[in-house]
Amino acid sequence: LEWLxxxxxxxxxxxxxxxxxDFDERAAGVERRFRRELEAAREELLAARARYTVAxxxxxxxxxxxxxxxAFLAWQEENNIGEGDWxxxxxxxxxxxxxxLDA
Numbered sequence: 001l002e003w004l005x006x007x008x009x010x011x012x013x014x015x016x017x018x019x020x021x022d023f024d025e026r027a028a029g030v031e032r033r034f035r036r037e038l039e040a041a042r043e044e045l046l047a048a049r050a051r052y053t054v055a056x057x058x059x060x061x062x063x064x065x066x067x068x069x070x071a072f073l074a075w076q077e078e079n080n081i082g083e084g085d086w087x088x089x090x091x092x093x094x095x096x097x098x099x100x101l102d103a
Contacts, residue, residue, distance in 0.1 A: 076082075
C-alpha cells in the first residue's frame, strides 16, 4: 500500500474547493484500487486454501498407506512369511459357491 500516500496527497485546511473535489476523485480511485487488490488477495487466499486441503488429504492418504504397509509387514513377520514365499506359491482355483469354501 505504499502508493496510498502518493496517490492521495493529503489536503490541508487552506485547500480550495476544486482541490477538495480532486482529492475526492483521487480518494475514490484509491478505494477502487484497494478493492481490486483486496479481491485479488482473497482469490489468492482461496487458491492457497484449496492447495492446502489437497496436500492435507494427500498426506492423510499416504499416512494410511504407510500404516497399512507396516501392519502387513508385521503380519508377515508374525507368520514367518518371507518375500520369496509369495512368489513361489501355486495358483489355486477360486470356488464358485460357498459350499466349496466350507469344505
